[in-house]
Amino acid sequence: MDFxxxxxxxFDPEAYELHTGNCYFTPMPHNRQYIGLxxxxxxxxHKALKSYPKVYCCELCCNYQDQSQPTKMERRSIQ
Structure with missing residues (x-):
């Protein structure tokens, strides 16, 4: 289990990133909101999407990507 x-x-307009508590890229305490364990x-x-319109999992720590959403690298190549 992870926090x-x-x-x-x-990181993009209205696009937020989800991290575990021990991720290298976890933001500083004043720039993050606790989602849960x-x-x-x-x-x-699923819980984060109830509060934020677009949420993507960190490719380093979450190791999960909803197949209906492009990865961060794909989003950057589209722009």
Whole structure:
């Protein structure tokens, strides 16, 4: 089980990133919101989507990607 946090600073307009508490890229305490303790990233993502319009899992720590959403690298190549 891991603690999950959402970065409250969007990396794209209205797009936020989900991290575990021990991720290298977990934001500083003043730039994150606690989501909860979960057994799998998909449960944390589901809860985060209730509060934020677009949430993506960190590719380093979450190791989960909803197949209906492009990865961060795909989003950057589209822009």
């Amino acid at each position: 999950y946090f959402i970065n409250t600073q969007p 979960f057994t799998h990233p998909k449960y944390a993502l």
